[in-house]
Amino acid sequence: MISHAECPPPTEETIPAPSSLAMGQMGMWLFLGTEVMFFTALLATYLILRFSVAGPDGSGWPNPSQTHMNAWIGLGNTGLLLLSSVMVSLAVRALGQGSDGSATKALWLAIALGAGFLGVKAYEYHGKYEHRLLPGRIGEVFPEGSTISRRYDEGPGLPWLESIKPGLEATVGHEYRLILGKEKAAVPANPAQMLDSVRRNPGKSMAYDLLLALDKSEATPSMAARSVFQTSESIRFANQHADKEDRHQEDDLKTPTALPHGNLWASCYFALTGLHGVHLVIGLVVLGIPATLGVVGRLRPDSLPYLTNAALYWHFVDLVWIIIFPLLYLL
Amino acid sequence: MITEGTSTKVSGLPGTVEIAGAPPYLFEWSESAHWLPLAITGLALIAWIVSLRFKRAWAALFGFTLALMALWTLQSARSGLWLPESASLIADEVDGLFHLVMALTSIFYLLTQGVLIWTLLQPAPPGGRAARVHGNHLLELVWFTVPTGLLVYIALVQLPTWAKMKGQVPGAYLAAGYQPASDPADLLLTVTGRQWEWRMRYHSPDQPMPVNPLFWAATPAAEDIHAVNELHAWQGAKVRMMLRTTDVIHSFFLPQFRFKQDMLPGKTIPALLHTDRSNIEADGTERVWEIACAELCGGNHYRMRGKVVIHRDKKEFMDWLNRQKASQSERKESAAALPTPKPEARENQ
Amino acid sequence: MSHPNALHAGHHPGFVRTYIFSTDHKMIGLQYLFSSLFFLLVGGGLALLVRLQVGYPNESLGLLTRLIPGLARHIPESWGGRMSPEFYTMLFTMHASVMIFLVIIPWLTGAFGNFLIPLMIGARDMAFPVLNMLSYWFMWPAFGLLMASFFVDGGASGVGWTAYPTLSSAALPDGTLASPAARHAGLGQTFWLCALLFAGSSSLMGSINYITTVLHLRAPGMSLLRMPLTVWSLFITAILQAVALPPLTVALIMQLSDKVFGTVFFLPPGGAQFGAWSTGAGGGQPLLWQHLFWFYSHPAVYIMILPAMGMVSDILPVFARKPLFGYRPMVYSMASIAGLGFIVWGHHMFQSGMDPRLGTGFMLATILIAVPSAVKTFNWLATLWGSDIRFSAAMLNAMGFVSMFVIGGLSGIFMAVTPVDVHIHDTYFIVGHIHYVLFLSSLFALYGATHFWYPKMFGRMMSENVGRLHFALTFVLANCTFYPMHILGIGGHPRRYYDPTLYEFLQPMQSLNRFMTISAILLGFAQLLFLANFFLSLFLGKRADANPWGANTLEWQAPSPPPHGNFALPPVVVRGPYEYGGDGPQDHQPQTASA
Known part of the structure; x- marks a missing residue:
């Protein structure tokens, strides 16, 4: 038989009188306990998301310099x-x-x-x-030719493609129109020479190609995202070594990032x-x-x-x- | 459209499994739906009135409810409102497990309700005072170990079926993960859910089976055969389905196969269906097997109805597939004759 | 209702401080009780509309639009007086949300937790009275937002109370309040998320308060193992809430920011496409929501059943005049249910695309959690065995709980058997199961507890005969409404279907659906008996003395209703709470020494 019916009554000292200080501290510790759960869930979410993105193209999590x-x-x-x-x-x-x-x-x-x-x-x-x-x-960079990439091109990437247009225009719009003869130059310039100078700047070169592709309705979001990403990476790499090799710093891209x-x-x-x-x-x-x-x-x-x-x-x-x-x- | 159909079909009970020699039903659901709740309410009222005078009438209320449930269960099992027709060996196994659990839980249920009703009927303790009993170690031990034993048995007995359902070799299951087992499938298709239909893409049997079905699922080929809301296979075929969705979570539910699998946006989930029975009768008529969506996917969730056709042999299936292929290439040609439509402007600004 | 402060001379804090912004635990408990009763009506009404649609999917509900103002918007003439499928999804979503977050949890932990914990442990009030008041008033934004969401553009949330992405969260990159995924996943869903954040904060405050109160303010002699099981259950529930709620809060915040700021936590790589609409680029995982959501919502099932178990364990011995059988096993089994409850959430996800090996682990834990539930059931039955039962309304409801919880528990075993779950998952079997646990178990316990503690709350008795009639009707009609759901589920009837008659294999079940609908309507009307009994007894009920049931626990040593501060003299506890029967001069021995 389990019996706990008649236990001797406890003495007063077995149950300390509650103090509001102790209660306040306990409430605080309990609250912090819930906060621990809150941030545990948040950090776990971050770690799960982060370590499950080993991309099929080998592209991992963005590194701090990116x-x-x-x-x-x-x-x-x-x-x-x-x-x-x-x-x-x-x-x-x-x-x-x-x-x-x-x-x-x-x-x-x-x-x-x-x-x-x-x-x-x-x-x-x-x-x-x-x-x-x-x-x-x-802009998201997905593996070339994959279904995700195709899906991205059909809709989810379009707003981003829209959003980079002003940046492209600001980077190279004027030269682009001059070279293609869409705009009359005040001072006559040699289109070939101008194109050559555009080609020497990686940012401008990429923007020129993208504008061309956009005009021909050939640019897809994944293509644009890839070239923006690759160009920004190469600019970043070049700038890291620019001082050592005594070159000037390249301009950052003016478009939204990919x-x-x-x-x-x-x-x-x-x-x-x-x-x-x-x-x-x-x-x-x-x-x-x-x-x-x-x-x-x-x-x-x-x-x-x-x-x-x-x-x-x-x-x-x-x-x-x-x-x-x-x-x-x-x- | 369905209003008229419903009432006639309901009383006809399509798909009813008649059990030879079963006694006639006590009541017919279709006819009793409206008066039965009122009658039951009446009985409850009577129990209450009697209880005003005889408090043991409460035992009758509990007993009556118990009897009603037992009756419903038996009645439903008899009249075919039970597990749908089984279409595969794995479905038979699932049904076996279901009935095992049904039997065990019924025994427990009857036991506990029996004890409860007995406590309502039991004579008053001597002197009107119950003994002051606080517990009993032995009893606690018994009703801790017996359920534990039974439950562990239930846990173990289901493991092989679960492994098989997920297309895996039972022994190697814990090590194998979600990769489909390497045994070759006879038929490969993707099922893509979207609001609100199922899009099937069959791998052309003329082509060699792809080594990596996951890769095939991600890359549509020109030879693939497409169908909407129709799952075709043949009796005895091992069908590998790659489940995908373009928008929200859907759940591909085939009641006759005891098959259900969510489609998860961004993922391709492989699943194996081993068909063992055909739903084409000898005279060529078709028993309707349906596809349903089992995960809420928006307002028209209930409209994701499809059908399953399991042909009697591969030849019949190939006939269907070739017909499908022919109409597909026809459509393609007529589409090619038209000027290419401009990609639609996005609706959102 | 008599003035709760009437007995406390020289203390008159005024109307607002007494009835509205009160810090007295009893008044806060009553506030929770009254708002829960109101939302019980709302949630019940929503349920009846759901049942009407399923039972009579093709018939005009035009009559209703004349009866209920505002409904005409959702049941337009152009649909032939039928509701739209979107409205239907909204109905069951809000039915579940209202019942879970505004009725069962506040009624159990808010109303009874607040009212009973200090009284039962012999304290004057909660540890943090102001926090307690805040926790009630944090419910009001939740009430307001959920109710207001019916009237916003697009209507209330219609994505199910589980709110699975991407249906619930799909949004354009710059955030939008009109979701491409479902018409009701826009502003209505945003309101729903905010309402849950408020309700969650309220519960968190409550649980911190309960834990501190139980650990610090017990009367002398009230050792942990002398606490009534109601207190034990509320204490364990508070711990469950404190641990399980924060992850849900994180999930809600993430879904909210997915919708409003365009983050991509629950949007898969490549986004999602809805015809010509498409979301942003995505990159996250829809399954993550399910893990976070069920990490809270499975323990939430225990949050909704453990206090019910505790209160039933307190009611049974009083009316059986016999000690509770196996006090310690009862405490241990509650604790183990709570502990195991944290590792079984995956059993909601066997079909979700989760790794099947994980499924096996969750299956084992789920199977094991049936053991403590079985132990509890046997202990209740052993308590009744050989006793002299007094058939009060409270006792009948408590016995109804014991009887029906068995079904809710046993039907859970079907789901724990993974291969069987594949078939019955997301069918009416699940709907039946959850209603056996939440309606036929939790609600019966709540009805019983309300009858039982009503005299202590208001100083008057509820009508016993009306209470018994309400029980008789509710008991059979609830079984008529919910038991056939199991049968539908076995037949493969998916849940949340607007019109099941579209499917040939569901057509034979339609008459059963009608049967359930009619039973449900009768059941709904039977609940009015309870409400009438409750409200009329406030004025007409027989006056109650301090201990009308001859019960042992401390709250019955205080006057009915207890004054501000509860006890004239601090009680000193000398024995456990369940000393009934035996051969002494009295058939019960109260916990205090004085008696």
């Missing part, structure tokens, strides 16, 4: 966050010792460092925007950094409250449980970045 990811910027940002975590710890310690003045200072420093992180992130986002590395707006798995990369990049950024903004608000209280001189030691929890959260956001950084910038 996506203009600068590991130094990421590292700098990691430093900023780490420093701000230190500041928050100092603030908690200072408040614990009753020194609300130095706690306030430390808090504002932490907030400034966090805001600095966001500033750097904004700079990075701006770079992605400049390079048109935006999800859904990148990149194998580029859209998936951009989706993951923006989801990971964006959701982390949202957490960071919330953290800034959470830290901003005691910091503001400190400025008006109302930060009291009884805010310590709140500040401890806020610090926990801040450290967690910091930790998440420490995991995201190598996965996104270095891997």
